[in-house]
Amino acid sequence: MNAVARNRRWGLLGLIVVCFLSIPLHFFYDWTGENTFIGLFAPINESIWEHLKLVFWPLLVWWTVGFIFYKKEGLSFNKWFTAAAAAIFLSMFVIVAWYYIWKGALAVESTAVDLSALFIAVPIGQLVAIHVYRVITPRTLYMVLALLFIAVTGAAFIGFTLAPPDFPIFMPPN
Numbered sequence: 220m221n222a223v224a225r226n227r228r229w230g231l232l233g234l235i236v237v238c239f240l241s242i243p244l245h246f247f248y249d250w251t252g253e254n255t256f257i258g259l260f261a262p263i264n265e266s267i268w269e270h271l272k273l274v275f276w277p278l279l280v281w282w283t284v285g286f287i288f289y290k291k292e293g294l295s296f297n298k299w300f301t302a303a304a305a306a307i308f309l310s311m312f313v314i315v316a317w318y319y320i321w322k323g324a325l326a327v328e329s330t331a332v333d334l335s336a337l338f339i340a341v342p343i344g345q346l347v348a349i350h351v352y353r354v355i356t357p358r359t360l361y362m363v364l365a366l367l368f369i370a371v372t373g374a375a376f377i378g379f380t381l382a383p384p385d386f387p388i389f390m391p392p393n
Contacts, residue, residue, distance in 0.1 A: 221293070225289055225292065225294070227349050227353075229285045229289070230302075230306075230345045230346070230348055230349040230352075231345065231349070233281045233282070233285070233306075233345055234342050236277075236281065237274070237278055237281055237345075238337060238338055238341050241273040241337055241341075242337075244261050244262075244273055244276070245262055245270075245273060246261075247260075247261040248261040248262060248263050258380055259376065259377050259380050260276050260376075263380060264391040265391040265392060266383075266388065266389050266390055266391045266392075267314070267315060267318050267319075268379060268383070268388045268389045269380070269389075269391075270314065271311045271314060271376075272376055273337060274307065274310040274311055274314065274337065274340060274341060275307055275311060275372060278303065278306050278307045278310060278341070279303070279369060279373070282299065282300070282302070282303035282306065285299075286299050286300070286303075295357045296362065297357035297358065297359065297361060297362040298355055298357050299352065300362055300365050300366060300369070301351060301352075301355055301357075301361045301362055301364075301365040302348040302349070302351040302352035302355070303348065303365065304364075304369055305344070305347055305348045305351045305365075306344040306347065306348035307344065307369065308344075309340075309343055309344040309347050309348075310340040310341050310343065310344030311340070311372075312340075313336070313339060313343050313344070314336045314340045315388070317332075317335075317339060318336060322392075328392075
């Protein structure tokens with residue numbers, strides 16, 4: 220199986236696995252008695268920012284494990300992690316947009332709508348990432364930007380969990 224087909228299969232499988240593993244991740248912080256370390260990776264409240272952890276960390280782990288598993292079979296590190304960053308960024312963007320369109324613009328508050336964001340965002344992110352891996356020309360600049368995005372976002376999740384700014388995206392809804 221070539222690298223593009225492997226990426227496609229891994230991305231589609233990740234679509235399912237990440238969606239369903241994100242559900243228990245939502246509750247890990249509470250299940251562990253509000254363990255601070257777990258709170259760095261799982262939502263500690265109902266803010267939209269904290270819920271982005273439900274896609275960031277699982278997608279990062281998924282794509283990293285995939286690279287480790289398949290790297291000896293001809294994967295491009297540059298293309299793989301550029302695609303991973305695309306999946307993460309787009310999934311997070313869709314969740315934020317979904318939330319603010321439904322709640323802010325349409326004044327709809329519904330657990331079903333909130334939950335559906337995950338099941339819409341992850342497939343969109345994964346499908347775009349599969350496409351990115353297939354068509355992108357590997358360039359060091361893309362990989363550096365992708366890894367920088369991942370590192371800065373991961374650091375922001377840790378920092379803003381410990382000291383959230385006073386902005387609406389970091390505040391739980393009333």
